[in-house]
Amino acid sequence: MTAEEQPLSSPAAHDGRRAAAEAAVNDILQGAWKARAVHAAVDLGIPELLEKGPRPVAELAAASGADESALRRLLVLLSTIGIFRAEDDGETFGHSGLSEVLLPDPASPVATDARFQAAPWHWRAWEQLTYSIRTGKASFEEANGTSFWDLTRDDDTARELFNRAMGSVSLAESRQVAAAYDFSGSRLVVDIGGGRGSMLAAVLDTSPRTRGILLERPAVAEEARELLDGRGLLGRCEIVPGDFFTTVPDGADLYLIKHVLHDWTDADIVAILRRVHDAMTAESTLLVIDNLLDDRPTASTLCVDLLLLVLVGGAERSLAGFTALLAQAGLAVRRSFSCGPGPLRLVEIRRAD
């Protein structure tokens, strides 16, 4: 009798279900090792080394400075889960549909995120997840002896990895937001914590009479200047290096704050929002653009929620959660709507007073 043929109440059926459950949990546990295997391949530059076609392990080992036997074991494992393809000789590896996604590409959220996740300081923070769950605080600082924001200010490589990962997500989202929201009525738009500038660039592209200000940390502000200059938009915008806890430019028609508030604690969010409130006129609008937790968030959205806790002590929030924080800063929701099929939402806000 096969496992499927056993009566459900029989001990054999119970054993079958138990075995299936154990296999499923084992697969989840080994997921961490599989992810590490991908990180190692990316770290060694294997996707790039295979860009022009399949190559023998010996060549890949020499080119990447890896131990040949250990690299073979890594690639055999990865090829069994669809990342890279083993040739029949078992010695030559090439790209598969899945591994091609790992080729360096500034527009690819997966390629840039794989490199961001592979960084030792990133993984060290996840090692201390239990600390974050016990304390409600970012494990990043506990694990690395420095905060995420300090590391990405002081270390050029860390900043580059983070900005590339964020920039690729932002590139696609910015087009999505620019298609969903009419910016043409806004004379002046301020993007608070605007990253490398792709959101502001999308706004200025779709709305030729609008002028923009991008507020960012100094090192990132310089990168935004380059992007906006490259898109021929610098004539219509100003880059303001600064700190949104202390400086928010006054009197714009529209303030954007995209994927910024979720990086902070409730108290910090209220402090930032109070700054924004004070900069707004009675006619100004604030547009919060973030992944809101709806009734049925996906596991992917919830993974990002934990990532925010681990890296920066932040959290994804529901609309009700944001509404309560906005109220503490004298702001009120006018309307909120989704932007495409994912969890990204636009929340339009005005001064409550």
Ligand SMILES: C[S@@+](CC[C@H](N)C(=O)[O-])C[C@H]1O[C@@H](n2cnc3c(N)ncnc32)[C@H](O)[C@@H]1O
């Ligand atoms: C998660 S990223 C979002 C970037 C951009 N808005 C986007 O959607 O791609 C958060 C941004 O906030 C910036 N940031 C963090 N702390 C800041 C501060 N105190 N003042 C200004 N910008 C800050 C970071 O440099 C980073 O670019």
